[in-house]
Amino acid sequence: MLDFIIKKLLLKYVLKHPLSYNQIDIQGLHDVLLNYQHRNHEEIVFDFEKATSSQLLNRPVVAVSSGTAALHLALAALNIGAGDLVAVPTFSYVASVNPVLYTGAKPVWIDSEETTWNICPELLAKALKKFNTKSKRIKAIIVVHNYGVPANMKEIMALAKRYAVPVIEDAAEAWGASINGRPCGSVGDIGVFSFNSNKTVTAFGGGLLTTLNSKWEKRTRFLASQARLPKSFYLFDEAGFNYRMSPLTAAYGLVQMKQSQHLVVKRQEIFTRYSQAFKNHPKISWAHPLEGDVASRWLSAFRFGTSLIPQKIAQSLENAGFEVRRGWNPLHTMKHLSAYPAINSNLSERLFQEVICLPSGAGSEQCLNALRELI
Ligand SMILES: Cc1ncc(COP(=O)(O)O)c(C=O)c1O
Incomplete structure (x- = not known):
């Protein structure tokens, strides 16, 4: 203490x-907010999604309240639940594993490799081999690009393919990094970003999820908005989350995206x-x-x-x-x-x-x- x-x-x-x-761009924020003065505030979030998507090969994106929320939604979209095993790098910030614990799943820790300091493909291969039985199987892999240095995605994706395990790319620290010409976060099955205060591109908070799988995209969008069914009256049939990005966060995100x-x-x-x-x-x-x-x-x-x-x-x-x-x-x-x-x-x-x-x-x-x- x-x-x-x-x-x-x-x-x-x-x-x-x-x-x-x-540095805080007060004028930039003022200008963006003025632009949306008499409009639906949700438009700011949609425009932030457009701006980020254009920097991520025009992939579909879902703007959410934090990188942690994005990871939680990614796991939910993959149906990861109680007792499932998820490979997680041990050398990472705790937010990489907390969402695994929220779902009731269990991490399998994978140590780093010397070159990138990220998850070691050789150790991951050992884990995938070890936990590959019907009752004990790794059901997802979380990869982190620590400090903005890309992980060895080529080998990781090859392993994931061999064992038919989806890869969540935790690119919270890697906005602007790239893998063989493609932005980090766009190589795995689902990519996740953070815009918290200490990140290179910040919105004082907020996160983003990107995937080419339209089923997962729709599912995360749905779960992020309290799982509200698309009816004019309030109808629900499962528990969702309040994970949608706030318009004010998106407004500052728009300011930062320009730079x-x-x-x-x-x-x-x-x-x-x-x-x-x-x-x-x-x-x-x-x-x-x-x-x-x-x-x-x-x-x-x-x-x-x-x-x-x-x-x-x-x-x-x-x-x-x-x-x-x-x-x-x-x-x-x-x-x-x-x-x-x-x-x-x-x-x-x-x-x-x-x-x-x-x-x-x-x-x-x-x-x-x-x-x-x-x-
Ligand atoms: C590797 C990693 N994953 C996830 C997160 C979570 O992001 P957020 O703080 O937006 O919840 C962070 C950032 O703090 C991070 O560094």
């Missing part, structure tokens, strides 16, 4: 350089500045996209060899006013999640010890200068 209070105080008074933030390419390029440039500075350092490394893939670098995440004492570096940066974060704390090590089956290599635990996410917006230049003194 004390630790939490200290962190809050640090954020308020000491940390001058936040990890990730975009989305620029916002992604800015993050990539910041990452490049850090990586250029570290390129000859033998103890600093980073996740690499595979050939043909492009990373959007939501956060500038670097791996500092243990001899550099990464936690000391992180502490010194915090003391100097920079907000930094460790790599994800592996989900399979959490008390309430540790009993689920795991196909581990322990890489996730090493990444947790060694990865530091550095300020990825304003303040990155100053952070780099501070780091030069420390390494």
Whole structure:
């Protein structure tokens, strides 16, 4: 608790350089809202869907209240329910697994690969082979593109095809990243995005789901709006969710969509500045996209060899006013999640010890200068 209070105080008074933030475009929001003054507010959400779809190969999209909600809807559309097994990367933010738990399904943890830090296809193959019986079968795979670095989708999709398992691409951190020329989120069976406050393209919240399967698209749209049947009177025959995106969120999403390419390029440039500075350092490394893939670098995440004492570096940066974060704390090590089956290599635990996410917006230049003194 004390630790939490200290962190809050640090954020308020000491940390001058936040990890990730975009300047607020007040005028842009004002202009968008003015445009819809005497119209049905739902139109803002439909227009946001059009704007995002146009950046996702014109695929059908469903705008929802968060990335977490989008994942929950994706699982619901796939009929994932109590007792089902879902492969989930252990090196991810907890929102990748929470929706699995909401459905009553069980995660099967898959560890990372060295190159991309994302779900390791070899370990996934082991899991699919192990849990392939009638009573114990992996029914869906969740893939995360950590920090905007695309996962090895080629191998993952081949495995998914072989075992006939649908793939949910959790592209919450990967707006603007691409896999062999296709946007992240458009390669799996269902793609999911987040526009929460710390993302490269933010709407202060909100999420998106995309799929080419019209049955799943209709089902998620329906479930997101309380499962209301299309009758003029209020008729329901199952429990739905209040997961539709709010018009105000969509309004700010429209503002950001106009600048989305620029916002992604800015993050990539910041990452490049850090990586250029570290390129000859033998103890600093980073996740690499595979050939043909492009990373959007939501956060500038670097791996500092243990001899550099990464936690000391992180502490010194915090003391100097920079907000930094460790790599994800592996989900399979959490008390309430540790009993689920795991196909581990322990890489996730090493990444947790060694990865530091550095300020990825304003303040990155100053952070780099501070780091030069420390390494
Ligand atoms: C990998 C991953 N999945 C899902 C989410 C959930 O998104 P949201 O915060 O919009 O619910 C996030 C973001 O926080 C995330 O980083």
